[in-house]
Amino acid sequence: VTPARQVAGSGSSTRLLHGGRSDSDSDSGELAPILVGRHHRRPLRAGPALHAADVAAPRLADAAAAPPMARADGASEGVVLLWYHYCAVEDPADLARWLRAECTDLGLVGKVRVAREGLNGTVSGTTSATSALIRRLLRLPPFSIEMTPTDFKRSAGPIASFPDLQVSVVNEIITLGIDPRELPQARAVGHLAPAEFHALAASGDPDVLVLDVRNFFEHRVGRFTGAIAPDLRKFSYFPGYFDANVELFRGKQVLMYCTGGIRCERASVYLDRLGVCDSIFQLDGGVHRYLEHFPDGLFRGKLYVFDSRQTIATNTDVISVCFYCDTPHDTYTHCSTEHCRILVLICGACRGRGITACCGECGLQPPDVSQEAQMTSKQKPNPPCLCVRSRSCCPIEVRAAGMSIPSPTMTDPQLGER
Numbered sequence: 001v002t003p004a005r006q007v008a009g010s011g012s013s014t015r016l017l018h019g020g021r022s023d024s025d026s027d028s029g030e031l032a033p034i035l036v037g038r039h040h041r042r043p044l045r046a047g048p049a050l051h052a053a054d055v056a057a058p059r060l061a062d063a064a065a066a067p068p069m070a071r072a073d074g075a076s077e078g079v080v081l082l083w084y085h086y087c088a089v090e091d092p093a094d095l096a097r098w099l100r101a102e103c104t105d106l107g108l109v110g111k112v113r114v115a116r117e118g119l120n121g122t123v124s125g126t127t128s129a130t131s132a133l134i135r136r137l138l139r140l141p142p143f144s145i146e147m148t149p150t151d152f153k154r155s156a157g158p159i160a161s162f163p164d165l166q167v168s169v170v171n172e173i174i175t176l177g178i179d180p181r182e183l184p185q186a187r188a189v190g191h192l193a194p195a196e197f198h199a200l201a202a203s204g205d206p207d208v209l210v211l212d213v214r215n216f217f218e219h220r221v222g223r224f225t226g227a228i229a230p231d232l233r234k235f236s237y238f239p240g241y242f243d244a245n246v247e248l249f250r251g252k253q254v255l256m257y258c259t260g261g262i263r264c265e266r267a268s269v270y271l272d273r274l275g276v277c278d279s280i281f282q283l284d285g286g287v288h289r290y291l292e293h294f295p296d297g298l299f300r301g302k303l304y305v306f307d308s309r310q311t312i313a314t315n316t317d318v319i320s321v322c323f324y325c326d327t328p329h330d331t332y333t334h335c336s337t338e339h340c341r342i343l344v345l346i347c348g349a350c351r352g353r354g355i356t357a358c359c360g361e362c363g364l365q366p367p368d369v370s371q372e373a374q375m376t377s378k379q380k381p382n383p384p385c386l387c388v389r390s391r392s393c394c395p396i397e398v399r400a401a402g403m404s405i406p407s408p409t410m411t412d413p414q415l416g417e418r
Contacts (some may be wrong), residue, residue, distance in 0.1 A: 078125060078160075081153070082121070086118040087142050089118065092116055095114050099112050107125055113173045113174075120174060123165075126159055191281070200281075212229040216229070219304075224298050251277075287299055296314065311330070333356075335357050340357070
């Protein structure tokens with residue numbers, strides 16, 4: 001298989017300068033920060049610093065005309081925009097200030113993470129506002145050189161899919177838990193277009209492993225048929241998981257996937273460093289892009305997303321069950337106890353009988369109906385309950401050649417999820 005594109009190393013830094021207007025449709029008059037450098041996928045020719053006025057206007061027809069992928073239940077007219085880009089950023093705080101100003105100017109809400117290694121964002125707003133943000137980003141080097149409108153993933157959703165706008169300066173744009181200086185984003189792995197990924201995943205080749213690098217609550221409600229879906233609560237547990245399961249990947253061709261691609265970028269670098277795989281590929285654009293091409297393909301169930309929609313569906317399969325009665329059910333609610341609030345699958349019938357907690361330990365606590373229950377884990381302590389404590393940080397996979405991958409869902413009326 002010839003991958004759609006190969007990842008190339010990057011050795012240059014990115015300077016954050018000022019120059020040029022941010023966009024012709026902005027009335028702010030602010031000077032836009034201009035990034036000059038190299039992205040890890042495609043090298044940028046060496047030369048003088050670039051300014052917005054020096055960069056040819058990118059082709060924007062694709063961005064304006066790109067159809068939304070799927071509509072979540074209850075979605076109003078709006079667009080949720082997802083993107084990431086690895087590139088060296090000299091002054092992340094300066095870029096964050098510019099992004100915050102531009103998103104505020106356009107009325108966008110969401111979460112954007114900026115680090116010295118690049119940026120990662122998901123925002124929502126009107127179609128015109130999200131298209132304008134694409135235009136403004138694509139006028140800035142290296143985005144104007146290394147990205148195209150197709151690197152931005154769009155789907156239908158509420159205009160306000162997030163409660164507010166958060167633009168943060170962080171150490172990692174996706175948290176693997178390893179300092180980027182120790183594990184630089186520079187190793188080469190292949191990116192497979194959806195059709196290429198689909199063909200390999202459906203080939204039945206025993207030496208091909210399809211690996212889900214998302215969290216358990218994501219792949220519980222939707223995943224690729226036959227995929228290995230590790231029962232992990234955090235992405236930062238994957239290094240330990242790889243270390244504990246080296247033999248599972250030895251000599252195999254690994255096909256990784258996640259929601260939009262960014263977690264594969266980091267997970268593939270770590271797995272490649274172990275030197276046990278025959279080859280490693282990632283699904284270019286993630287499940288989001290795959291469903292645009294194969295809405296009724298190998299990915300069954302719903303795609304979990306981190307905004308108010310919770311999931312996106314392109315097929316009618318329900319692959320998960322209620323924690324307590326095994327009735328097919330794939331709509332998450334939060335555990336009703338104030339000290340927990342983790343996502344839990346409890347069907348309407350069980351909730352009607354008063355079962356609203358994730359496990360027996362939480363079930364002994366009175367439900368929290370206060371406004372404080374809506375606070376995030378960053379705003380209040382969130383000690384783990386029994387079902388969280390009982391989940392291994394690095395489960396050992398035991399699978400014989402040719403064995404089908406069992407459902408990751410295990411339920412117990414006393415323990416809930418495990």
